[in-house]
Structures are given as structure tokens and as C-alpha cells.
Amino acid sequence: MTDSPNRKRGRPPLPIDNETRERILNAAQRLFADRSFTQVSVREITDTAGVGIAAINYHFGSKDGLLRALFQRAAPTLLAERKQLLKVAKTLEGSTPKRVRAILHALLAPVIRWSSLEATQTNVPFLVRVQLDGPDEIRALGESETGHLKPFVRALHEALPELPMTEIYWRLQFVLGIEHSLHQEVKRLESLSSGACNLDEPDAVIERVLDFVLPGMLAPANSH
């Protein structure tokens, strides 16, 4: 009995394009985009990436480690973009509606625009989903979003000083809820409208959302 016919252990002739790490990250991101963390197995990821089963543990330590790496690759870019747009918005002169609109634009535009870029198409749904179904540690990591939101709260408070803080919090929550629904529940929108509504033109979507939320955002606090 010699070697089995399909025996090809060890390193393959050539890594060719190399960067197993990147291949794994991309495959995982793609898969996590529409199935949850627990629902995607490491084997599925490695198969999709075209690498060995051990590759994930070698490069990331564990499945959780992969998720962490994925998260750390995706999040900072988005947050930086938001931050930069907010800085622009704060220096902007003009009427209150214009300023509020600019602030909300800074909050929404990066994430909406990202979600329709081919390269990062899977990025946003992934981030959203992880918050919902990731391991605790990662979930906590992402809940620092709360921290990243504080500048926006401040900016809104400055633009709308007559509004109680609780009112600001509520309305911000509503705005973010709409944003998330664009990534998680597009199917409903598309099926409901028989395909007439979609996210193909992100800039148009951004305007649409801003048009919708701005009046509610500017309204005086109602005392019920």
C-alpha cells in the first residue's frame, strides 16, 4: 500500500496569489452578510475561501478571533468617515434646518453609501448582524457605537437648543432605526413595491430619508 491517490498534504506547490488571510476575511464577510454568526460554519468559510480547515485557527486563533478581525477591519473606516462629515457639518453656517440636515447627513450618508458599493457591499449588513447575533465580547465591542454617537447628540443639541435632551435621544433612535431598516429589511420594501423601490441610487435614498426625518426632527417638543 503506497500513498493514497489523493494525498497532497502540506504546502501546495505555490501559494499563487497568496494572502489566505484576506481570502478568509472576504469569504466570511460575504457569508455573514446574510446568515448569522452561529449559522455559518468554519468549514463553509474555508471552503468558500478555498483554503484548508485549519487556516482560520492558524490566522485568527478561533472563529471568534476571525469575527473580531473582521469587525476591526470594517468599523473604523466607517466611523472615521462619519466623524469627518460631522466636522464639516459643524463649521457650516446657515439656517437651523440646513444645519440639522447636514448633521444627519453626516450620520447616514457613509453607511448608506457604503452598503451599495460593490467592494464593501457586505460590510454593513455584516456589522448590523453581528450586533444582533455575535458573541458577547464582540457585541460589547460594537456597542461602543454609543460612544461614537455622542458627538452627534452634542451637535444636535447645539443646533436645537430648545429641545429637551430626552427628545434628542428619542429622535436619534428613530433616525437610526430607519437607517438599519434599510439594510435589514430591504426585501420587504422591494416586495411591497413590486421592485419599484430599491437602494440602487444611494444618494437618492439618503435625500429621501433626510426629507422624511427632517420635519419630525425640527418639530417642537410635544407635551402629551
Next chain:
Amino acid sequence: MTDSPNRKRGRPPLPIDNETRERILNAAQRLFADRSFTQVSVREITDTAGVGIAAINYHFGSKDGLLRALFQRAAPTLLAERKQLLKVAKTLEGSTPKRVRAILHALLAPVIRWSSLEATQTNVPFLVRVQLDGPDEIRALGESETGHLKPFVRALHEALPELPMTEIYWRLQFVLGIEHSLHQEVKRLESLSSGACNLDEPDAVIERVLDFVLPGMLAPANSH
């Protein structure tokens, strides 16, 4: 060697309060409320319910079957409530804003009110989560929500005849996004506001949401 000391197979002396089925359903609903379908194991459910491991398969055929049963127990009540409120809203006389508000109230009130009722506290998060992370079959079952939404689309169109249909779809999507965010992402709101904002008074929350969305809902279609 006689029987082992902790040997107590078969039927227990008395079913006492009986209804294992109900116990399982309640336990499962509680667990599914904050962890996903795949993340909760059958053993965890049966342990929480205080029944044997086989009970789920006996009563529901499979884990999927349990989910189906759970879904069928929860969904119809909610949808019926919505339908009934909508009927009231449609017969209502008055200004356009009042009518639109009544329609949206019919859409939102049942689900928001439910989510803070002790008895059904876990009901809504569960329904929402299943849509996101359940097996395909169940997901499809719930996607008939699209069907249940059509009456609301019609009602809105009648109340706002000058608005293009696409506009209606988009705005409805936004409203539902807000609704979902109230169940999925309350933690963010609470942490952001340091506990000042919460869902303890559902009726107040409903008014708050309506106040926020109504202006955007009534606004004329913007041409960008």
C-alpha cells in the same frame, strides 16, 4: 447491582399542573427573545421548561416544529388587532393629518403595546428575531407580513391621494424601521440617554413615534 439510586424513569407521579406543551412554548419564547434560534439549544429549552429532552420532539416533531407552533400562537392575535384598529381608522372622519395619524396608530399601537405587557413581553422581540434568523420556511411564513401591510398601503393612499405610490412605500418602510428599532435596539437608546428613555409607558412611546413620523408622512413629495 439493583436499580441505580436516581432511577426515576417514565411518567412522574403526577403531571400536577400539566401542559408540558405550554411550558415548552413559554420557555422557548422567553429564550428566543434575546438569543437567536440557532443559539438556543433544545436542551436549554427543555431544562428551562423543566421537562425531558424528548418532549420537544414528541409534541412538535422537531425544533423547527416548535418554532412554527410558537409563531402560529403569536402572530395571528397581533395581526387581528391591527386589522381591527385599521377598520376603525378608515371609518374615522376628520382632517387628513388626523386620519393618517389614526392609520399609523393602527399599524404601530398593537405591537408597541404588546411588547411591554408582562404576559407577552417576549412575544414581539421573538417575532422580529425569527424573521432575521429563523429557518427559511418560517421566514417565508412571516414574510406574508407583506400581504398584511397592503391594507395599510391602500388606506394611506386614500388619505394621501396626491402622493405617488413609491413615496408611500418608502415612508411606510421608514415607519416600520422605527418600530423595529424599538424592539431590537432599545439598549442603545437606554445607554445613550443614561436610562432617561425607556419603553415603560407604551402609550407615550406610541405618541412620540407618531409625533415624529407624522410631519414627514404628510410632507409633499420632494423632487430631487
Next chain:
DNA sequence: TCTTTTATCGAACAAATGTTTTAATAAAAC
């Protein structure tokens, strides 16, 4: 050139998963 390090693979592993089987018992039906 020889040795060490790095990177990769498939096989093997232990733990956990959903399900099935078996045994037991109480109530109902006969």
C-alpha cells in the same frame, strides 16, 4: 548548506447538537 521559521493541508478529536429509541407509568377505554 543546514537549520529554523512560517504557512498550509487533511486527518483526528472532543464537545455539542437535534433526534430516535426504550422503558416506564398513569389514565382512559374496553
Next chain:
DNA sequence: GTTTTATTAAAACATTTGTTCGATAAAAGA
């Protein structure tokens, strides 16, 4: 009073899970 049926619990099972292991080969360093 006997048989049947329904319901339960625990053990056993097959599968899948994330992870580790041993082998192998290219690359890097001496």
C-alpha cells in the same frame, strides 16, 4: 380487571461543531 393509548424521562445515536495535531514544503537566516 385487562388492554390500550398518551405522555413522560433518560439513554443512546448520528451528525456537526470548533479546534488541535502531525506532516510537509517553501522561505528566511545562519
